[in-house]
Amino acid sequence: xxxxxxxxxxxxxxxxxYQALKQINFQAEENTITAFIxxxxxxxxxxxxxxxxxxxxxxxVRTEGETRVNGINVYDKSVAVDILRKQVGxxxxxxxxxxxxxxxxxxxxxxxxxxxxxxxIEEKVVNSIKQxxxxxxxxxxxxxxxxxxxxxxxxxxxxxxxxxxxxxxILMDEPASALDPIxxxxxxxxxxxxxxxxxxxxxxxxxxxxxRVSDRTAFFYLGELVECDDTKTIFTNPKSLQTQNYITGKFx
Amino acid sequence: MxxxxxxxxxxxxxxxxxxxxxxxxxxxxxxxxGFIVIRGISVISWDFLTKMPTEGMTSGGILPAIVGTLCLVxxxxxxxFPVGVLSGIYINEYLKESWFKKLVRxxxxxxxxxxxxxxxxxxxxxxxxxxxxxxxxxxxxxxLSLMVLPIIIRTTEEALKSxxxxxxxxxxxxxxxxxxxxxxxxxxxxxxxxxxxxxLSVSRVSGETAPILFTAATYFLDRLxxxxxxxxxxxxxxxxxxxxxxxxxxxxxxxxxxTALVLIIIVLLVNLLANSAxxxxxxxxx
Numbered sequence: 001x002x003x004x005x006x007x008x009x010x011x012x013x014x015x016x017x018y019q020a021l022k023q024i025n026f027q028a029e030e031n032t033i034t035a036f037i038x039x040x041x042x043x044x045x046x047x048x049x050x051x052x053x054x055x056x057x058x059x060x061v062r063t064e065g066e067t068r069v070n071g072i073n074v075y076d077k078s079v080a081v082d083i084l085r086k087q088v089g090x091x092x093x094x095x096x097x098x099x100x101x102x103x104x105x106x107x108x109x110x111x112x113x114x115x116x117x118x119x120x121i122e123e124k125v126v127n128s129i130k131q132x133x134x135x136x137x138x139x140x141x142x143x144x145x146x147x148x149x150x151x152x153x154x155x156x157x158x159x160x161x162x163x164x165x166x167x168x169x170i171l172m173d174e175p176a177s178a179l180d181p182i183x184x185x186x187x188x189x190x191x192x193x194x195x196x197x198x199x200x201x202x203x204x205x206x207x208x209x210x211x212r213v214s215d216r217t218a219f220f221y222l223g224e225l226v227e228c229d230d231t232k233t234i235f236t237n238p239k240s241l242q243t244q245n246y247i248t249g250k251f252x
Numbered sequence: 253m254x255x256x257x258x259x260x261x262x263x264x265x266x267x268x269x270x271x272x273x274x275x276x277x278x279x280x281x282x283x284x285x286g287f288i289v290i291r292g293i294s295v296i297s298w299d300f301l302t303k304m305p306t307e308g309m310t311s312g313g314i315l316p317a318i319v320g321t322l323c324l325v326x327x328x329x330x331x332x333f334p335v336g337v338l339s340g341i342y343i344n345e346y347l348k349e350s351w352f353k354k355l356v357r358x359x360x361x362x363x364x365x366x367x368x369x370x371x372x373x374x375x376x377x378x379x380x381x382x383x384x385x386x387x388x389x390x391x392x393x394x395x396l397s398l399m400v401l402p403i404i405i406r407t408t409e410e411a412l413k414s415x416x417x418x419x420x421x422x423x424x425x426x427x428x429x430x431x432x433x434x435x436x437x438x439x440x441x442x443x444x445x446x447x448x449x450x451x452l453s454v455s456r457v458s459g460e461t462a463p464i465l466f467t468a469a470t471y472f473l474d475r476l477x478x479x480x481x482x483x484x485x486x487x488x489x490x491x492x493x494x495x496x497x498x499x500x501x502x503x504x505x506x507x508x509x510x511t512a513l514v515l516i517i518i519v520l521l522v523n524l525l526a527n528s529a530x531x532x533x534x535x536x537x538x
Contacts (some may be wrong), residue, residue, distance in 0.1 A: 052425065057424065089425070096416060099537040108423070112426065112429070162425070215341070
């Protein structure tokens, strides 16, 4: 087996009494894109947020088992969340740029990491914006506010912001669901290109999107990981009837 | 058809009433300002603003009162602003939802409703007598700062509450700590509202008489304060003195209107400043 980047091992998660994730075992290899699909409330976003411990922010969350990034159990006591989150970037459903300039948005992660050198910051900001396929549109207005950008541009800016801290894993929670079709296809192209350098997990409600961009697809239902396989297999020859029903639109 | 016309008539009547009421409120406001301006403008001069009062305060200037008010405002803000903003941050960002938080919140609200004369009495007991600051800028400023603390805490809290959680979450996801998130993302978004709260409390402080009555203000001084342990004259108290207990109240009346005008102008200037500060910080966010 080649390089494992992201794993879940017998992972359970509870919101108070309610068990949101049941005995999850999952693996993602380096430089692959995995799509998480399943009906709302099935736990796919919850699992995504367990890889960078964003669930910590919700009161009453309890976990059992492990989630691992680069082979390290992220729930281990020795792991500092701020350092973990520098290795695991995240992009959210709704673009959430800070009300700062385009430049400062991308520089933010570096600045909070204590980078002071102006040249390093500038170089990384420019590279990240280029990598996020946004450079041509914003190169003349880096000092302008990020709020002046369109929704699709804002989302690519949020991706650039996540890239700037040079994570090895990027988690995306329905990154295109609030965008128009043209912006969506731009984001999809971008995700596909980013695969060369990053391991990506993307939560999506859009079946075509999962089929288009991902190498592997994981289907979740009622807190369980029903099936995880090559995207092609999941979409053409799923093992479970539940998966087949969901993909063909019979429920969900 | 007639039903529709009835509805429209209803609308016209309702909005007409709203308009009438709004106009009369604004009208009364202009009436007050106009009244003070007309009565007070004649005594306003360079000397009035820069000279000591003379002849039993029936002539001369009101410089000590202006300086005194400015000292009290500055002193109370130096104390109340950091304490209030930091408390607001603590209550909203750090304190978990619990009975204690509810208690702190309701106590802050209750404190805001306490009559200012009660603060004055408390300030006299604590700062003037127990801590032996005497009637002084220090005692007066501390008393005033206690009075405006709830206002600053509440505005800070409300400002922080209005910041969308997606901002905080976005910052955490980039590896920022809670303190970094508050300092670099949340607070800059709040600046316009916090500054507005601050400046509104400045205008509140500059107009208060009761809290400084027993703690800082004095009837008459022909010199400026030298230290924070000095007593001062203050505009609102001077106004009170001139209209109630001067040696020659008829002759002192124009002086009283002049003082009132200066006080109103100071408050208006502070409010203008609040607006431009608000606009400045809002533009920075755009």
